């Protein structure tokens with residue numbers, strides 16, 4: 367058997383996670399002299415010292431909770447042995463008290479992208495077809511398939527066609543206060559940099575979400591931007607499809623006239639997310655993403671991280687890191703909004719961890735949150751953006767979204783994301799049609815088992831094959847390569863998860 371190994375993240379920690387594949391049996395002896403009292407699965411925690419009932423269980427240098435009963439040195443620290451503490455109170459948070467100094471600028475890093483007239487840059491050259499309502503979705507999918515088959519071969523510089531279909535648009539309380547979130551999400555999805563500023567929409571006609579309500583900028587006065595299926599001129603299904611193809615062809619001609627040009631790394635808008643996390647996520651994949659995030663910030667790029675319920679228990683660390691008090695207050699405002707949203711639904715943050723998270727060794731939401739915020743690296747938090755809004759500034763940005771993979775991904779796309787980095791422990795074949803997704807595994811075993819789905823193995827950090835710094839630089843370079851057109855695995859297979867709108871407003 368391999369030498370028993372554990373990972374202790376912080377000198378204050380009184381627990382550490384078992385590294386060895388398949389876990390370790392009772393009696394396993396670590397180099398430091400610690401002996402396991404019972405079998406501990408891989409990724410799960412063992413106590414490094416005796417912990418009395420009521421005493422804090424510490425990982426990442428932070429309190430995960432209090433010991434529900436006495437935990438002996440070498441015991442398996444299971445979920446039920448830790449009582450979940452109260453969430454940090456939002457009215458007693460440090461505001462920009464530990465703002466990190468800017469790190470030296472990184473010059474000279476570029477990617478080959480598509481320059482847009484509004485100053486943004488695309489990493490892909492896609493035709494996006496916006497829809498106002500679910501009623502038109504199958505028709506638009508049908509038309510998109512014909513566009514791919516019949517038109518795209520004539521436009522080799524265009525990477526693909528994306529039908530922006532969703533379940534919103536009718537049967538909803540469209541004037542309710544929170545309805546603004548799905549509506550502005552749809553508007554900003556249409557304006558994603560990977561669509562090159564070309565906008566077209568398909569509407570049914572009688573739906574609540576009328577095309578004008580989207581508030582999309584009318585770029586060309588001489589050219590209508592929406593096909594309305596209920597218009598008199600459409601005498602059959604074939605007429606509707608033909609109209610969509612006509613609209614698409616004009617835009618494909620303009621998109622096809624573009625080619626990749628060198629763009630500074632500062633044109634990247636990278637969204638970070640995790641899904642199917644395990645106890646290694648916080649020591650390998652997320653810190654590697656965080657290191658790459660620091661490099662991107664130093665290169666002038668925009669880096670977003672999200673997932674309110676996964677930062678809620680670490681928010682005191684983030685509010686202290688805010689660039690100024692205004693940013694810190696904006697962060698706390700978004701947390702309070704979400705606390706209230708969960709309360710109205712009869713839930714709280716403990717609803718977040720999944721059975722897979724727990725199988726992977728994450729005892730509770732505090733442990734998950736501490737690992738999750740490692741994605742944000744060490745830069746100052748420059749901005750906080752509400753769900754559905756577009757990010758406008760550079761630097762590290764918190765985009766307040768649910769942690770749900772599909773909803774977070776959709777909101778990051780609406781925020782203007784042109785490349786997604788997705789870290790995973792348990793594994794997911796997740797992908798997006800609108801932007802490349804670089805998938806990062808927290809363990810080498812997952813990267814080895816799914817070599818044709820995982821783009822980057824951060825597990826090398828736990829096994830000692832790579833330092834965090836090496837892995838962070840490698841991931842940064844892979845991000846630039848993927849932004850320049852190198853296909854990710856989910857693109858290779860065409861794995862495109864559906865858009866999922868965040869609609870906190872009532873359905874009628």
Ligand code: CA
Pocket residue numbers: 639640641673769770771774
């Ligand atoms: Ca997620």
